[in-house]
Amino acid sequence: MRSLAILLLAALAHAQAQTLRGAGDKRGVLVGAAVDTRSMAVEAYASTLAREFSMIEAENEMKWAAVEPTQGVFNFKPGDTLAEFAQAHGMKLRGHNLCWHIYNPGWLAKGNFTAAELNALLRTYITTVAGHFKGKVFAWDVVNEALGESGGLRDSIWYNQPGTGLTGAGYIDEAFRWAHAADPAALLFYNEYGAEDATDNPKSEAVYELVKGMLARGVPIHGVGLQLHITTNPKSVSRGGLDANIARLTALGLQVQLTELDVRVPVDAEGKASASDLAAQARRYGEIVSVCLKHPGCTAIQTWGFTDRRSWIPKQYPGFGAALPFDFNFQAKPAYAAMLQALGATESTGN
Ligand code: XIL
Numbered sequence: 001m002r003s004l005a006i007l008l009l010a011a012l013a014h015a016q017a018q019t020l021r022g023a024g025d026k027r028g029v030l031v032g033a034a035v036d037t038r039s040m041a042v043e044a045y046a047s048t049l050a051r052e053f054s055m056i057e058a059e060n061e062m063k064w065a066a067v068e069p070t071q072g073v074f075n076f077k078p079g080d081t082l083a084e085f086a087q088a089h090g091m092k093l094r095g096h097n098l099c100w101h102i103y104n105p106g107w108l109a110k111g112n113f114t115a116a117e118l119n120a121l122l123r124t125y126i127t128t129v130a131g132h133f134k135g136k137v138f139a140w141d142v143v144n145e146a147l148g149e150s151g152g153l154r155d156s157i158w159y160n161q162p163g164t165g166l167t168g169a170g171y172i173d174e175a176f177r178w179a180h181a182a183d184p185a186a187l188l189f190y191n192e193y194g195a196e197d198a199t200d201n202p203k204s205e206a207v208y209e210l211v212k213g214m215l216a217r218g219v220p221i222h223g224v225g226l227q228l229h230i231t232t233n234p235k236s237v238s239r240g241g242l243d244a245n246i247a248r249l250t251a252l253g254l255q256v257q258l259t260e261l262d263v264r265v266p267v268d269a270e271g272k273a274s275a276s277d278l279a280a281q282a283r284r285y286g287e288i289v290s291v292c293l294k295h296p297g298c299t300a301i302q303t304w305g306f307t308d309r310r311s312w313i314p315k316q317y318p319g320f321g322a323a324l325p326f327d328f329n330f331q332a333k334p335a336y337a338a339m340l341q342a343l344g345a346t347e348s349t350g351n
Helices: 002-017 020-027 043-052 077-088 115-132 170-182 202-216 239-251 275-293 334-342
Strands: 030-035 055-058 092-099 137-144 187-192 223-226 229-231 255-266 298-303
Touching: 020 030, 020 043, 020 334, 030 043, 030 092, 043 077, 055 077, 055 298, 077 092, 092 115, 092 170, 092 255, 115 137, 115 170, 137 170, 170 187, 170 202, 187 202, 187 255, 202 239, 223 239, 239 255, 239 275, 255 275, 275 298, 275 334
Parallel strands: 030 055, 030 298, 055 092, 092 137, 137 187, 187 223, 223 255, 229 255, 255 298
Antiparallel strands: none
């Protein structure tokens, strides 16, 4: 009897390992997806999500424009729905985001506020939202995309248009302090795109210097989110360059989370990609997962959506699509198999 039970348990463990989340659990890495609550009403969407992922994040529904569409009127419903879904399925909820230069409500973006007013508005917003989700959101992207391509601070209402009255990265420091005060247990991240590769990249250099400076100033920051909206071209973000970047960031004692991974490929008018592009995409997914796994401080791999049915790519990059590990009908693509293999769930070593 006892050995039968053990056999059954072993079989169950094996079956569970054959999912991204099962394999990720074994390696100590979270596997996440950006989601939206409307799609969660679709059974195949919700069940695939619950089966394969150990973390979710709102693609848009927890951004300022969605949370406070009218000044003083907060809509926490989608975020609460995600928190319930995460709890029901033993997943983590990642918060995205508390401070960004876009996706702000009209009343804020066009309000002609003074620096002192903006400072107070940002503080109130972060305090209210991080406070509301205290204990439900385990990690926040506190500030998103604050740097420009050449590495300087990006022009924005928070920095210099008119700014919050704080100089340099002062508004970033404050945003983290306010988030920490509102939810001392939450992990706080700086999230950025185009800063993945350490080689010859002023923006990744600037992210490194920014977070190093924050640590030196005693700002409560726990990690860096690297977005990874990439192509199959290995030169755009190279394996070695990503590896070196994760190495130097984690050497600071910070976590790195890969927050918005998608690998776009050219598609035809029906949204279909070629078999060779899907194979190249799979290799890219596998490569990114293996680089993360080399570093104990790389603690999460999240895709920006998970099904080609719901992805920002076709709109953002016309002519491209099919960027995610599941196809339009929730069937696993070669990219899925490559992720699973890189996570060590399959025996085959591939070529
Ligand atoms: C994107 C969403 O995917 C789109 O639906 C929306 O229209 C704009 O924002 N970097 C980020 C994400 O941090 O929030 C962005 O998400 C993609 C780029």
